Amino acid sequence: MAIINELIGDFGRYHLWLCFIVFLSRYNVSFHQMAIIFLTAPVQHYCPGTNSTCCSNPVFNKTVFTRTIVTEWNLTCKSDWFKDLTQTIFQFGVFCGSLIFGIASDKYGRRPTLIVSIIIEIFAGIMSSFLPDYWSFSFARWVVGFANGGCITIAYVMVMEYVGHVNRDTVSILINIPFTTGNMIVAGIGYLIRDFSYFLLLISVLNVILLFYICLLPESPRWLLVVNKTEQAIILMEKVAKINKLPTEHIRSKMELYQFEHRTARPRSTALDLFRTPNVRRNITVMSFIWLVCSYCFYGVSYYISHLTGDLFINVLATGGVCTCASIISIPLIKFSKRKTVVIFGNVICSLCLIAIGFVPEGNASLVVGCLGEMHSYIIFIVIYLYCSEMFPTVVRNAAIGICSMMARVGSMIAPFAANLRPYGKWCSPVAFGIFPMISALLCLLFLPETKNCELLMTLEEAEAIGRSTQLRRPDNGIEMEEIEV
Template sequence: MFIFSNLYEYIWGTAQGKDKPQDLILQITGSFGKYQLWLFVLLCLTKITIAFHQLAIIFLAPPTQFFCVSTQTLNGCPCDDPIYDTRIFPRTIITEFNLICKKKWLTSFSQLAFQAGTLVGSMFFGMVADKFGRRMPLIGACILQFVCAFGSAFLPTFELFTLFRFGIGISVGGTMVISFVILMEFIGPAHREILSALYQAPFNVGCIVLPWVAYYYRDFKNLQIALSTPTLLCLIYFYSLPETPRWLIAKHKTERAIIILQHVAKVNGRPVENVRAMVEVHQLAASRQKVNQGTTADLFRTPNLRKRILAMAFNWLTCSYCFYGVSQYVGQLSGDIFINVTSSSAVVLCGTLLSIPMMKMMGRKTILLTCHFICSTCLFILAFAEGVLSVFCATVGVVTSFIVFVVVYLMCGELFPTVVRNCAVGLSSMSARIGSMVAPFVLDLKDIHPSLTAITFAVIPLIAFFVTLLLPETKGCELTATLEEGEKAFTTSTKK
C-alpha cells in the first residue's frame, strides 16, 4: 500500500476532487515539456527490460519433445533416460534440469517464484522509495536485476535458478513501480489518459524484441546473459536521473529541490527567477496543513466502497491472469514460436495505442465490458481452434486483456476518494500479481485435456464481465475526497 504514497493524490488532483492548476511543481516546470519528454524516453529503458524478464519463460522453457530410451516411447512417463529434441533449442531449463514427468510442474513454479518476487519487490521498493527517495532505489533495483539475471546463467541447480528468478522478480517489481512514480511526479494530471497508455508502449516493444533475441541466443544460458545486458544501460541513471522535487519538498530537502526545479524550468523555457520564493512559501503553507489518510480497512466498511474495491480488484486479477497466461500459451501453439510471439506482441502494441482514442471516445466501463466479452469469446473458440485461427484467437485475448490493464489503472484512480486512493490501487495491484502467479499452472491443465487450458482462461473474463456490471461509469467524473463523498458518489441520488 506504500507503493503509491503521495503519487495518486498528485495524479488525480486535490482533496476537492479537481485537477491542480495551482500545483507548485506544475507552476514552475509546466505540465509537460522538453524535460518531461526526455525523462519519459530515459525511463523507457526499464520498461523494455521488464518485458524481457516477464516473458522470458516462453523461451527459457519452450515446449520440448523427448524420447524415452527405456520405454521406447515419445514423451512417455515415467522416464529416467530421456533424449531431448534439441533441433530448435539446444538447451533449455527443461533439458538442463530434467523438468519432465513428475518434475514438469517445476517449470510453472519457476514462473510463480518470479511473479511472487514482483509482488515482494513492488511492496519493498515502494516503501524504500517513500523513505529514501526515488532515484537511488531505482538504481539499486536495476543493479539487482543485472546481478540476478546475469548470475542465473551460471547456476548448477534448479533451486538456485529459481531463487535468482525470484530475485529478478523483486527487481522488476521495484523498477516497474519507481519508474512510473518518477514519471508521474514530473507530469501534470491533464495528461493522465494518454500517459496511462503510452507508459505501456515500451513494454510492448520489449515483447516484440524478445523473440528475436531468443532466436539468436537459443541456449537458455546465452539468452539470460543477452537479456541481462541492456540493464547496464540503466547505469546512466547515476548521472542523468534526478531525484523528484516532489519527494524532496515533502521531506523538507528544500535546497536540492530548488536546484532541480530551476534546471527543469530552464530546459522547458519557463521563468526561474521566483522558484526559490515559490518553494519557500509552499513549504510554509504545507507546514500548517494536516492531511488525514484512510486505511485499507476503510475500503470495506461501507457497502458501495466494498462492492467497488472487490469488483476492481477482480478486474485487475483478470487482466493480469489472462495477459501473462495467454502470452505464455501463445508460445505453445502450433507454428513458429518466434513468429507467433512477435505477431501477438505487435498486435498488443497496436491495442495499447488504440486504447488512447478509445478512452477519449468511450466510457471506462464500456471498454471493460467490451474487452472482457471479446476476450472470453475468443478464448472459448481457442479451446477448439487449430492453426492460424488458434494464434488469432490467442492474440485477441492477449490484446483485449492488456487494454483492460490500461483502463483499470485509470479507472481505479477515478473510482475511489483521495483518502483511500493509494490503498485501493495498492490492493488492486496485489490482486494483479496473484493472477499472474496462478496463470502458469493453468497451462499445465492441457495435460489433462487439450482444451482445458483455454477454457479455464476463458471463464475468468466471462465472470469479470458480470462483475464489471457492478461498477459505475467514471469517465468525466468529479473526483471525491472523503470516505463519505466516495460512498455517495455514482449513486442515483447524487446523479444530476
C-alpha cells in the same frame, strides 16, 4: 496539485527527456517477464532402448533449442510441473517486490528505490545464467522478479507524477510500447540464442545501460512536497521550468505559500490507510481483483498461444505485435472514452474471445481469436494502470499500485497451471481464462467511480470523497475543487 504543472508545464522538453529515460526500464521488465517461454520451450525426447517416454536419462531433440531448463534438469514426466513452478516462483518475486518497493518508494522516494531495484535485477539476472541446479536457479529468478516488481510500479508512478492531466492518459499508454516491442525483441533474441544460459546472460547484461540512472534520474516533486522537503522540490521545479522555457521567478513564493497553507499536521500515511475507510477500501479491493484477472488472462494466454500449433518464435512475435497495436488503439480509446467504459467492455470482449478459443479449429483460427482476446486484455492492463493512479492519492499511490501489482502477480502465478489444463480437454484452459473477465466487468460496473479529467489526488480525504456521490476535479488554472455528480 494542479499548481505543480502550472509552474513546470504539462509536458515540455524535460518531460520528454524524463519519459525517454524511464521508458527504457520497461524493456528489462519485458525481457524477464517473457523469458519463461524460451526457458521452458517444449523439447521432444525419447528413452533409448525402450518404448517408454519417461526415464532418468532421456535423449532430447536439440535441433531447435540446444539447452533449456527442461533439458538441463530433465523436467519431464513427473517433473514436468517444475517448469511451471519456475514461473510461479518468478511471479511470486514480482508479487513481493511490487508491495515492498511500492511501500519503500512512498517512504524513501521514487528515485532511490527505482535505482536499487534496477541494480538488484541486473546482478541477480547475470547470476541466474551461471547457477548449476534447479533450486538455486529458481531462487535467483525469484530475486529477479522481486526487483522487476519494483521497476514496474515505481517507473510508472514517477512518470505520472510529472506529467499534467492533459497528457497523462497518452503518456500512460506510450509507457507500454517498450514493453510490447520488448516482447518482439525477446522473440528475436530467443531465435538467435538457443541456449538458455547465454539467453539469460544477454538480456541481463543489456540492462547495465540503466545504471546511468544513478547520475541522471530526478526525484518526484510531488513526493518531495508531500514529505515536506519543500526546498528540494523548489530547486527541482525551477530546473524543470527552466528547461521547459517557463518563468521561474514565482515558483519559490508560490510553493512556500502553498506549503504554508497546507502545513496542518500531516500524519504519515501507510499502505494500511488504504483499508481504513469504506470507499477507499472498496476501491482498492475491486481494483486488486481486476488487476489479478487481467494479469491471469494476459500471461496465461500468452503462454498458451506460444505453445499452440505453429512456430514458437512467430507466435511470440505475433502476440507482441498485437499488444503493440493494442497500445496504439488505446490512445484514442482512453482519450475519448471513460475509464470505466473501456474496462467494462474490454473485459466482456476479452471473456468472449478467450472462451471461443476452445471451440474454434486449432491453428490460424485459434491464434487469431486468442490474439484478439489478448489484445483486449492488454488494453485493460493499460487503462487500469492509469485508472489506479488517478483513484488513489500521492501519499499512498505507489503502495496502492504496488498492492494491485502484487495481486496481478497472483494471477500470473496461477496462469501457467491453467494454461496446462489442455490434456483434460481442448476447452478447459480457454474456459478457465474466459469466465473471470466477465466477473471483473460486473464489479467495475457496480462499484468503481469514474476518474476521467481528474487531477491527481493528494490526500486520503480526496480519495474517500471520489468514491461517494461527489468527485473532485481541478481545472488547469487553479487548485479549486468543485462538486459534480458522478
